[in-house]
Amino acid sequence: MINNLYSKDIIKRFLPPSSKILRMHNYHNKPAILISDFDKDKNIEIVVFYKLHENVYISLLKNINKDWKIVSTLDGKYEKLDYAGILDDKIIVKWKEKSLSSLLMLSDSKLEYVNKLYPASIFSISGRKWGYINEDGNFVIEAMYDYAQAFKENIAIVVKENLYGVIDMYGNYVVYPRYNFIDEFREKRAIVVKDSSFRIIDTDGIEITQKDYSYISAFSNNRALFREGYLYGYLDLYGNEVIPAKYKDATDFREDKAVVNVDDNLYYLIGIDGDIINTYRYYFVGEIRNNLLVFRPDIDSKFGYIDESGNVIIPPKYTFAKSFEFDRAIVDISEDYTNRYGVIDKKGDFIIEPKYNDIKILDRNRLALGISIDENNPFLGSVYAIADMNGNIITDFIYYEIYEYKEGIASVYDGESTVFVDYNGVIKSDLPIVKGKGRLYLYPNLIRADIDLRTFYLDKNSKVVYKENETLLLNSKYKVIQEKFKPNKDYLVYYPQISGMENNQDYVNEKLKNLSNVKEISKDTQLEYVYTGDFYVHFFRKNLLVLNLYSYEYYFGAAHGMPNKIYVHINLENGNIHKMGDLFKKDSEYLEEISRIIREKIENDEEYSYVFPEVFVEINPDTLFYIDEKSLYIYFLPYEIGPYAAGFIQFEIPYEDIIDLIDVNGQFWKSFN
Structure with a gap:
């Protein structure tokens, strides 16, 4: 193993005489020299940080044919170094300036900064596992998660063993997997769920709520709607109940205003601190958007729009109405099972006639108009065309999937392929055309393709950068x-x-x-x-x-x-494809014994309180099952012995509890023992 003294001698042979090796201020002022087998080729490499003519450089030295050489050099980000260390096969650098950090890795014997990471999966013996790749398609964070979301502001939500956590760009846990769910971060806060209770964490993973809630919405306008019992209130960014739970229903804040339901036929428009701005005495009032609110005078009436002061701007005449967005609103006038959606302006005039099966707002200038795939069965879905906000139809009705415009392009699916189109609905021929159904995301140097239940990455020339192994x-x-x-x-x-x-x-x-x-x-x-x-x-x-x-x-x-x-x-x-009976001795009463164990669990274990009473009687040879190294599992489909919401109801039966019934000399048992 090379020691630091020997490595310094090697380095001096290759660095310019006027160069100076940096020292790590936060690590006993030691020389910034790292020694490891970074690229896992069973040969040691040396990484050195040094200064030359007021510039900082990072060089990689390799021993090639018993001779050391500098094979890669990068510019340093800043002049002073707090710390440089090794994490797996990567290099973590903490610069003194602004306490910023960098992540480096070796790719084809070259040092490179890892600036962007992308979630990617592998098909493994442990199931489908997710990790993070760089723009070259190389894994930087090992594929070890059940699922991994995209990085946002240098943190990402991951799932491991069915529990949610948060990691940083180095793969370190900011939040260890311990929650049943973590929503995406908004306003540097995320809603988490633990044992059916809602809480709030910040980007450091610290819980800022003082107690558990039965519901908390995502933050909007520095406020999060919460429910306690049957009433709603609002929390601030620090978890304080700035508006106590006293409303029967409530909307999120938008532009420092929210609508709350106080009593039957009584709504308030409130300010950010709960002050009452106006009162509305109607059966229903929706959120405020574009200074207008959807309202419904009574239970038998249709929907219309009022302004903030409560003045009726558009009389109730719609069977359904959405909030205004970009000075347009989507409404429905259908009186039966069909849909007749149209688009109105703030005067209530139809910009787009009410004759569509579906309408989506794609951005402030574009809409997707959907006609029924089958006019006699509108529930079968829609095929879409792109239109502008004035009702001009730009494309034919050819898209089965269409997503919001971002930076002038949208991802669409035409029944065969998923492509990007521009504002005029023209296919972006300079970007990939991918066969299959899904969505494309455009990043600066990569395209993410979520197609046919698989995620892969392409460059802008349609070359595959990374794809899961088949x-x-x-x-x-x-x-x-x-x-x-x-x-x-x-x-x-x-x-x-x-x-x-x-x-x-x-x-x-x-x-x-x-x-x-x-x-x-x-x-x-x-x-x-x-x-x-x-x-x-x-x-x-x-x-x-x-x-x-x-x-x-x-x-x-x-x-x-x-x-x-x-x-x-x-x-x-x-x-052989084994059945459950293959696990047990012939003529053993395994069905009766397993049935008894399951009945006992249903009767005595609170975990199974949702099982329908008297539904489970006994299992049979064709009852669904699976095994692992320690147990037999019996499971039932949704609705079979419990409600749909309970999902697959399963019972674990350790082998040790039924070992006397198991044929330990049988093919099934011996196939894995």
Whole structure:
């Protein structure tokens, strides 16, 4: 191992005579020299920080063919150095000026600053894992999270073991994963949920609320709406209840004003400190936007608009009305199950006639007008055209997905591909055209593509910078391959295929296709539902591979979709797909014993208080199950023994509780033991 004295001798041979090695002010004034195998090539590298002619430089030295050479040099950000250290294979630099930090890494034997990080996933033996890549597509923060959101102001929300946390650009935890949910940061505050209680944290991860709440909204105008019991109030940025809980309902603050419901047919417009600006005696009053408020005089009346003083500006004549935005409002005049949306100005005149199935505001100058895919079944959705705020239609009705304009471009999906279009609806041919359904995001040097349930990155020339691996090596013999099946724009399945099996591989792969719902679907048929299916490796040990095939089916117009999941237990050695009964001794009363254990849990464990009384009787050989290294799990689909909101209800049964029933000499047990 090279020591600092020897490294200084090496460095002096290559640095200019007038250069001076920097010292770390916050680290005992030690020379700023780092020694490590940064690029994991089993050879030591040296990184040195030095000053030359009033400029700071960072150089990398490598031993190539038993001879040291400077192979890369970067300009330093500032003149004085507080600290330089090693984090995994990266370099953290803290500059004395303004207490700013930098992150460096090696890429192809070159030092480079890491300025931007992007969430990316890998297909792994532990399931789909997320980390962060740089603009070259190299992982800077290891893929170890269940999910990872984009960085904003140098922090990002991550999920690990179903708990939410926050990390910084170096992968350090600002908030360790301990919350059931963390909303995005707004006004340097985030709403967090822990055990059904809402709290607020700042960007340092410090909880600023003094107690738990049953609900807190995101901050807007330095105020967050909260609920205590059945009443609403407002918190400030420091968690203080600046307006106590005393309203039956309330809106977020906008332009220092909010609308609150005090009693039946009584609303107030209040200021930022709760002072009453005006009183409205109507059945309903909505939030204030563009100085107008949606109102409904009584329960049987339609919607109209009043001004801040309570004057009726547009009489009630709409069956539905949205708040004004950019001096336009979307309204509906339909009297039946169909939609007749139009756009009005602040006088109530129709700028766009009320004849559309849907309308979206894309920015202050653009709208998306949607007509029914099927006029007889408007709930099947819309196909959109782009229009301006004056009702001029710019494109044909060709888009099934369309998102807001940002910097003059919008991401759209035309049924085949996802592309960027400009203000005139013209495809940006200088940017990628990506086959599949989803959304594109334009960054300075990359394009993020969220397409067909996968996230990948392209440069502006459509070259793939990073894409998730489609093949997973389980070991030197077996691998799992992702296959994609998309016969229709509303039907998408990723299903597994196994390679390396010597027995029954074709049978197993055909079974996996069938269980994944790979079936004949017409390309041109408009389905009444959206179906998505995917999978991940749940468990792999010895010869046993357990795959989780999960799906979601949503019928258009329904209150919610229906999730499903099937665990497939595959013996890779002989090709058997094991059933639950294979785990137990023949003629054992395992069904009765497991049923007894489940009934006992339902009766005595508060965790199962939501299970429908008297619904569960007993399991049968086809009851859904899965296993891991320590337990058997029995699970039920939504609605099967509990409410939809309970999701998949499962019961863990440790092997030690049923070991007398298990056939420890059987194929199933021995496949993973």
